[in-house]
Amino acid sequence: MIKFPENFYFGSAASATQTEGASNVDGKGKNIWDYWYETESFRFHNNIGPDVASTFYKNYVNDVKLLKETGHNSFRLSISWSRMFKNGFGDVNEKAVEFYNNVIDEMIKNGVEPFVNLFHFDMPYELQKIGGWENRLVVEYYAKYAKTCFELFGDRVKHWFTFNEPMVHVECGYYLGYQYPYKVDPKAAVLVAYHTALASALAVKEYKNLNGDGKIGIIINLSPCYPRSEYKSDLKAAYIADLFCNKSFLDPAVKGEFTKDLVDIIKKHNLMPEIDLEDLKDIKENTINFLGVNYYQPRRVCAKANLPNPEAPFMPEYYYDNYEMPGKKMNPYRGWEIYEKGIYDIAINIRDNYGNIEWMITENGMGVEGEERFKVDGEIQDDYRIEFYKDHLTWLHKAISEGANCVGYHVWTFIDNWSWLNAYKNRYGLVSLDLDTQKRTIKKSGKWFKQLSENKGF
Numbered sequence: 001m002i003k004f005p006e007n008f009y010f011g012s013a014a015s016a017t018q019t020e021g022a023s024n025v026d027g028k029g030k031n032i033w034d035y036w037y038e039t040e041s042f043r044f045h046n047n048i049g050p051d052v053a054s055t056f057y058k059n060y061v062n063d064v065k066l067l068k069e070t071g072h073n074s075f076r077l078s079i080s081w082s083r084m085f086k087n088g089f090g091d092v093n094e095k096a097v098e099f100y101n102n103v104i105d106e107m108i109k110n111g112v113e114p115f116v117n118l119f120h121f122d123m124p125y126e127l128q129k130i131g132g133w134e135n136r137l138v139v140e141y142y143a144k145y146a147k148t149c150f151e152l153f154g155d156r157v158k159h160w161f162t163f164n165e166p167m168v169h170v171e172c173g174y175y176l177g178y179q180y181p182y183k184v185d186p187k188a189a190v191l192v193a194y195h196t197a198l199a200s201a202l203a204v205k206e207y208k209n210l211n212g213d214g215k216i217g218i219i220i221n222l223s224p225c226y227p228r229s230e231y232k233s234d235l236k237a238a239y240i241a242d243l244f245c246n247k248s249f250l251d252p253a254v255k256g257e258f259t260k261d262l263v264d265i266i267k268k269h270n271l272m273p274e275i276d277l278e279d280l281k282d283i284k285e286n287t288i289n290f291l292g293v294n295y296y297q298p299r300r301v302c303a304k305a306n307l308p309n310p311e312a313p314f315m316p317e318y319y320y321d322n323y324e325m326p327g328k329k330m331n332p333y334r335g336w337e338i339y340e341k342g343i344y345d346i347a348i349n350i351r352d353n354y355g356n357i358e359w360m361i362t363e364n365g366m367g368v369e370g371e372e373r374f375k376v377d378g379e380i381q382d383d384y385r386i387e388f389y390k391d392h393l394t395w396l397h398k399a400i401s402e403g404a405n406c407v408g409y410h411v412w413t414f415i416d417n418w419s420w421l422n423a424y425k426n427r428y429g430l431v432s433l434d435l436d437t438q439k440r441t442i443k444k445s446g447k448w449f450k451q452l453s454e455n456k457g458f
Contacts, residue, residue, distance in 0.1 A: 009408025071450030367426030
C-alpha cells in the first residue's frame with residue numbers, strides 16, 4: 001500500500017474568477033476577464049463567460065459540505081482583488097470581507113483548512129487601464145491589497161500564496177497574445193515578470209512585518225525540461241528552456257535572486273527593465289517559506305533546427321524547439337503529455353537544489369471533454385482520473401520516501417469550473433456540474449478521493 005503521513009494535506013484547488021460567479025454584485029469591480037467577456041465574448045468557448053461560473057458565491061455553504069463529503073482536509077481558494085477593492089485600491093468592500101470571512105469560517109467549521117491565494121490571473125480592470133503589471137504603481141497597490149487580506153483573515157488562514165502560476169500571465173498576456181491584454185511584446189513581458197516577482201516579495205515583506213505566524217509562498221507551474229538527447233546542443237536547449245520556464249520565478253522566490261544566465265540572455269536581447277537596487281534588496285530579503293507546485297506536463301525540447309527570424313519578436317524559443325517524443329502518453333482532450341515521473345523529478349530537484357524547502361503539490365489534474373458519456377446511473381465513472389491520480393501519487397510517494405519535503409497533494413479541481421477561454425469544454429472536477437441547473441453530483445473520483453484522504457493512501 002502507498003501510505004502518506006498522517007498530517008498530509010489532501011484537497012483541491014480553485015480560483016475566484018473560475019468559481020464564484022456574481023461578477024457584478026455586492027460592489028465587485030470588473031477584472032480583466034469580466035471586461036474581455038463583455039467586449040469579445042466570441043473568444044470564449046460556447047460564448048460562456050465568468051459571470052455565472054459554478055455559483056460558489058451563492059452556494060458556498062453547500063459546497064463546503066461537499067468538500068467534507070469528498071474527504072478534503074484542506075482546500076485552496078483565491079481572493080478576488082476586484083471584489084475586495086472595486087478599483088484595485090481605495091476603500092475595502094465590506095460585502096467582500098463578509099463573504100470571505102464566511103467562507104473561511106465555514107471551512108474551518110467543517111474541518112477543512114483554508115489555503116488562500118491572492119492573485120490568479122484576475123487583474124482589476126481599472127488597474128489594467130493604467131498598464132497592469134507594467135506599471136510600478138500597481139505593484140504598490142498589490143502590496144496594500146495583500147496586507148489588507150493578511151490583517152483581515154490571517155488569524156485563521158495559516159497558508160498563503162502570493163501568486164498562482166505567474167509565468168502564465170506573463171507568457172499568455174505579453175508573449176503569445178493568448179490572453180488579455182493579448183500583447184506580443186517581449187520587453188513588456190520581461191517588465192511584467194520582474195514586477196510580479198517584486199510584488200510577491202513585497203507581499204511576503206508585509207506578512208513578515210505583521211508577524212504572520214503561518215506559511216507564505218508562491219505557486220509555480222513547474223514543467224521539467226527534458227532534452228531530446230544527450231547531445232551537447234540538446235542539453236543546452238533544455239537548460240535554457242528551464243531558465244525561462246521554471247527558474248525565472250522559482251529562483252527569486254526561494255533563493256532571492258535571478259539566475260545570472262537568464263539575466264545575461266535578457267541583456268543580450270536588450271530587454272532589461274529599469275532596476276531599482278532597493279527592489280532587488282526586497283527580493284533578496286523576502287523569500288518564501290513554503291512552495292506550491294502545479295504539475296500537469298513535462299516540456300521536451302531540442303536544439304533549433306533553423307535560425308530564428310531576425311525580424312520576429314524575441315521568444316524563449318529563439319534558443320530551442322519543442323520536441324515531440326515518439327510514443328508519449330497523451331491526454332487527447334487537452335493536448336498535454338501525461339508523464340507521471342515528472343512529479344518525482346520536480347521533488348528531487350527541490351530537495352537537492354532548493355534547500356529542501358517545505359512544499360506541496362497545489363494542482364495536478366486531468367481535463368476531459370464530453371464526460372457525460374461516462375455517466376452510469378447518474379454518476380460519472382471517471383476511472384481514468386483515479387488512475388491519473390494514483391500514478392502521480394505513486395511517484396510522489398517515492399520522492400517523499402527519498403527525503404522530499406512534500407506535505408500535501410491538491411488536485412485541480414473540486415467542482416467542474418469555468419476555465420478561461422475554454423469555459424466548460426474540459427471537465428476537471430471531483431464533482432460534476434450541470435450548467436443548466438447548477439446541480440452538483442459527486443463523481444466516482446470524488447468518492448475515491450474520500451477513501452484516499454481517510455486512509456492516507458491507497
